[in-house]
Amino acid sequence: MNQADVIVIGSSAAGLVAAITGKNANPDKKITVIRKEEKTLVPCGIPYIFESVKSTENDLMPSEKMFDTAGIDLVVGEVVSVNRDEKSCTLRSGEKFGYDKLVLATGSKPTKPSWLKGAELQNVFTVPKDKVYLDAMQVSLADCNKVVVIGAGFIGVELSDELVKSGKEVVLVEKLPNILALAFDEDIAVRIEELLSSRGVSLKTGIGVQEIFGDTRVTGVRLENGETLPADAVILSIGYKPDSSLAIDAGLSVSETGFIKVDEYMRTEDPDIFAVGDCAEKRDFFTRKQNPVMLASTACAEARTAGINLFKLSVVKTFNGTLSIFATALGDTGFGVAGLTEKKAREEGFDIVTGVFEGTDKHPGTLPGTHKQMVKLIFGNESGILLGGEVIGGLSVGELTNMIGFIIQNRMNVNSILTSQIGTHPLLTASPAGYPLLKATGVVARKRIGLL
Amino acid sequence: MNQADVIVIGSSAAGLVAAITGKNANPDKKITVIRKEEKTLVPCGIPYIFESVKSTENDLMPSEKMFDTAGIDLVVGEVVSVNRDEKSCTLRSGEKFGYDKLVLATGSKPTKPSWLKGAELQNVFTVPKDKVYLDAMQVSLADCNKVVVIGAGFIGVELSDELVKSGKEVVLVEKLPNILALAFDEDIAVRIEELLSSRGVSLKTGIGVQEIFGDTRVTGVRLENGETLPADAVILSIGYKPDSSLAIDAGLSVSETGFIKVDEYMRTEDPDIFAVGDCAEKRDFFTRKQNPVMLASTACAEARTAGINLFKLSVVKTFNGTLSIFATALGDTGFGVAGLTEKKAREEGFDIVTGVFEGTDKHPGTLPGTHKQMVKLIFGNESGILLGGEVIGGLSVGELTNMIGFIIQNRMNVNSILTSQIGTHPLLTASPAGYPLLKATGVVARKRIGLL
Numbered sequence: 001m002n003q004a005d006v007i008v009i010g011s012s013a014a015g016l017v018a019a020i021t022g023k024n025a026n027p028d029k030k031i032t033v034i035r036k037e038e039k040t041l042v043p044c045g046i047p048y049i050f051e052s053v054k055s056t057e058n059d060l061m062p063s064e065k066m067f068d069t070a071g072i073d074l075v076v077g078e079v080v081s082v083n084r085d086e087k088s089c090t091l092r093s094g095e096k097f098g099y100d101k102l103v104l105a106t107g108s109k110p111t112k113p114s115w116l117k118g119a120e121l122q123n124v125f126t127v128p129k130d131k132v133y134l135d136a137m138q139v140s141l142a143d144c145n146k147v148v149v150i151g152a153g154f155i156g157v158e159l160s161d162e163l164v165k166s167g168k169e170v171v172l173v174e175k176l177p178n179i180l181a182l183a184f185d186e187d188i189a190v191r192i193e194e195l196l197s198s199r200g201v202s203l204k205t206g207i208g209v210q211e212i213f214g215d216t217r218v219t220g221v222r223l224e225n226g227e228t229l230p231a232d233a234v235i236l237s238i239g240y241k242p243d244s245s246l247a248i249d250a251g252l253s254v255s256e257t258g259f260i261k262v263d264e265y266m267r268t269e270d271p272d273i274f275a276v277g278d279c280a281e282k283r284d285f286f287t288r289k290q291n292p293v294m295l296a297s298t299a300c301a302e303a304r305t306a307g308i309n310l311f312k313l314s315v316v317k318t319f320n321g322t323l324s325i326f327a328t329a330l331g332d333t334g335f336g337v338a339g340l341t342e343k344k345a346r347e348e349g350f351d352i353v354t355g356v357f358e359g360t361d362k363h364p365g366t367l368p369g370t371h372k373q374m375v376k377l378i379f380g381n382e383s384g385i386l387l388g389g390e391v392i393g394g395l396s397v398g399e400l401t402n403m404i405g406f407i408i409q410n411r412m413n414v415n416s417i418l419t420s421q422i423g424t425h426p427l428l429t430a431s432p433a434g435y436p437l438l439k440a441t442g443v444v445a446r447k448r449i450g451l452l
Numbered sequence: 453m454n455q456a457d458v459i460v461i462g463s464s465a466a467g468l469v470a471a472i473t474g475k476n477a478n479p480d481k482k483i484t485v486i487r488k489e490e491k492t493l494v495p496c497g498i499p500y501i502f503e504s505v506k507s508t509e510n511d512l513m514p515s516e517k518m519f520d521t522a523g524i525d526l527v528v529g530e531v532v533s534v535n536r537d538e539k540s541c542t543l544r545s546g547e548k549f550g551y552d553k554l555v556l557a558t559g560s561k562p563t564k565p566s567w568l569k570g571a572e573l574q575n576v577f578t579v580p581k582d583k584v585y586l587d588a589m590q591v592s593l594a595d596c597n598k599v600v601v602i603g604a605g606f607i608g609v610e611l612s613d614e615l616v617k618s619g620k621e622v623v624l625v626e627k628l629p630n631i632l633a634l635a636f637d638e639d640i641a642v643r644i645e646e647l648l649s650s651r652g653v654s655l656k657t658g659i660g661v662q663e664i665f666g667d668t669r670v671t672g673v674r675l676e677n678g679e680t681l682p683a684d685a686v687i688l689s690i691g692y693k694p695d696s697s698l699a700i701d702a703g704l705s706v707s708e709t710g711f712i713k714v715d716e717y718m719r720t721e722d723p724d725i726f727a728v729g730d731c732a733e734k735r736d737f738f739t740r741k742q743n744p745v746m747l748a749s750t751a752c753a754e755a756r757t758a759g760i761n762l763f764k765l766s767v768v769k770t771f772n773g774t775l776s777i778f779a780t781a782l783g784d785t786g787f788g789v790a791g792l793t794e795k796k797a798r799e800e801g802f803d804i805v806t807g808v809f810e811g812t813d814k815h816p817g818t819l820p821g822t823h824k825q826m827v828k829l830i831f832g833n834e835s836g837i838l839l840g841g842e843v844i845g846g847l848s849v850g851e852l853t854n855m856i857g858f859i860i861q862n863r864m865n866v867n868s869i870l871t872s873q874i875g876t877h878p879l880l881t882a883s884p885a886g887y888p889l890l891k892a893t894g895v896v897a898r899k900r901i902g903l904l
Contacts, residue, residue: 042816045878048878060816296884300885305871327881364494367500403855420753420857420858421749423777423853433465433472442756
């Protein structure tokens with residue numbers, strides 16, 4: 001039996017970071033990563049293989065090189081069982097690997113609904129993190145002109161935009177009233193809808209799919225209102241579920257929705273087994289309820305925590321809970337959200353106060369490339385603590401959203417934000433006198449003392 | 453005598469924000485802004501009038517409209533004296549304005565060294581925030597081909613780049629060993645030098661100016677080593693000094709370097725007189741020593757504090773001290789710094805540990821427009837608290853620098869940063885597994901436990 005101090009199963013973002021952080025913290029330990037795939041993809045880059053970067057070959061994660069540099073062993077093979085008593089994993093090939101510590105980074109799989117008639121037809125695709133599948137899908141899509149994308153979360157929106165850029169006719173169907181409805185408030189989502197439409201994607205929101213039809217190959221989609229959409233291909237982007245089968249088979253507890261139960265340091269019930277990334281349970285930053293978010297960035301944060309704490313709890317984990325921080329872009333317009341939306345906060349029963357400010361992302365606004373920038377902030381009404389922020393702007397929005405994320409994680413309030421210092425520059429940011437983050441906070445300050 | 457509840461003298465960034473914040477917090481108070489200039493400029497936009505935005509007309513601060521919307525009175529006139537007993541200001545016209553609270557936002561003036569021979573010659577310019585002066589300067593520069601810029605701080609660097617873009621031959625002279633030497637560590641500064649050179653600016657660093665020469669009009673500059681540089685025009689960008697003459701005449705204390713002394717709420721010795729912006733004394737975030745930094749963003753932070761606290765100390769000021777946060781850009785490359793550089797930290801006697809990581813600002817790096825991103829962080833060695841960060845990257849660097857600013861202001865340490873959550877997106881940020889801010893922190897974590 002092969003033996004390693006640490007075995008990491010899976011090598012997407014979470015597995016990669018857990019292995020590297022683990023090795024960095026424990027240079028004398030032997031760490032082996034076992035993964036199914038010959039090559040792995042940058043997960044968030046997958047929508048962009050359809051036009052911006054052209055192929056999966058341009059979306060490869062350089063994990064082999066990173067493992068090699070770090071001194072980590074890589075084994076390509078599928079782990080089919082974990083024996084907790086023997087502390088070993090068995091591969092489909094029959095090969096066995098013993099471990100002292102095991103990290104499950106088995107990820108997630110796209111939801112392919114069995115209840116949806118026609119989902120099994122040819123040219124009906126999902127979007128897994130699987131190079132072989134995606135390469136074949138791209139070959140098939142090359143002959144397709146009309147594509148219906150079902151599900152307008154981030155993947156669905158990004159894919160639709162890419163496919164339109166590549167010259168296809170795209171209809172994006174979403175059962176909820178708005179695209180990105182779980183991520184953004186409606187006032188933000190409608191702006192993204194306007195932009196996506198203007199870029200050529202046809203939107204059908206607030207309407208579900210009744211069936212996908214065709215002979216052997218898909219020819220169309222019927223909506224709940226009877227309307228039919230002709231389709232050479234259909235892409236289902238209606239969500240992902242945790243891939244926790246190995247953990248379940250090994251007798252580890254999972255939540256009702258299938259996430260592997262973990263503690264604050266990403267340890268499962270078995271103190272020698274950690275779980276990180278999409279397969280691991282997440283607790284919400286604000287409520288401690290389960291949070292089903294699946295983000296590479298969240299996965300990496302968990303992986304860092306696991307990697308550092310594999311052999312001893314050597315780091316006090318000062319940030320607790322999962323904070324959703326998303327961003328995306330369509331052309332030169334970026335959108336981001338950190339923490340609670342107004343809608344989610346109200347649903348959870350938070351007493352809140354919101355502030356909105358619209359400005360520009362450069363100053364003066366006469367500078368070439370200036371983009372409008374809007375910031376919406378959600379604060380606790382009595383505590384004055386920031387609970388969430390949504391942003392529309394140019395391409396600096398990703399880091400601006402991260403800034404809001406740090407403000408939330410530090411539990412900053414109206415006063416501490418207003419008296420903070422920022423830096424500004426004409427070519428890089430809004431003006432110091434009209435910095436939307438601070439101006440939106442100012443609106444909230446005035447509302448709280450009854451002046452607005 | 454005219455009477456107002458609050459008079460603000462000056463209406464660049466600090467005066468504007470003090471007036472508007474003051475009015476927002478006290479809607480029933482009459483606020484009057486008195487300024488010398490008919491029209492005011494966006495201060496940080498001034499270097500860009502020389503090419504990017506073409507003229508001062510495209511760099512105007514829309515203050516008239518903002519005052520009008522807020523219900524603030526604007527008077528154009530020069531205040532020549534303040535009578536603290538009578539609580540009044542007198543204009544050059546003889547007109548008098550009584551106040552209950554007075555805010556001095558009188559700004560700064562460019563240093564024009566009397567010791568420098570030839571500084572009085574025709575076509576030797578400084579860079580004041582004065583539309584009339586700058587308009588005349590632009591007319592004169594139109595006939596000039598060879599320009600020597602003396603002083604490679606931010607203004608000198610930005611101006612040089614703009615003038616080259618406009619087709620002129622530019623030599624930038626700096627007495628210190630590197631350009632931007634007070635803002636960045638040498639390892640960062642040399643990269644900016646390479647870029648600025650590649651864009652066509654000739655650099656002369658580590659050498660002072662002996663004299664400027666010419667008949668009535670400048671024809672050249674002689675350096676300390678005897679070398680002469682032909683020049684149709686010379687621009688002195690060697691710093692600014694606080695314009696505190698009104699305060700001094702009114703008997704208020706100023707520091708040895710001329711900054712008006714203020715407390716944490718921007719109050720001068722006279723409880724009814726506040727000072728904000730370039731004219732007001734700043735205390736350093738890390739050492740409480742005087743910090744001579746002059747930034748519009750700092751000025752606005754001070755102005756917000758003054759505006760909120762004009763009539764009562766209604767906000768607990770949770771952020772204390774002046775934190776330098778700078779950023780600028782040359783083409784599509786941005787540079788930023790927040791807090792202490794390695795050099796400054798060592799000079800102050802901090803026991804530090806640094807971490808550097810180089811990655812990209814998009815992921816995968818095959819995406820069009822991907823720019824390298826380098827982050828250098830300076831932590832306290834024992835405390836593990838972040839003291840400063842320097843960044844080179846694409847145009848998201850401004851907000852990334854602000855993120856580092858928030859991390860510093862929240863006194864986050866290695867552990868709290870490493871266990872924080874960030875958001876990432878291919879088009880907007882580095883990858884979650886290679887996010888330079890976190891990777892540089894990881895380097896420091898390993899150094900601190902003796903692994904690097």
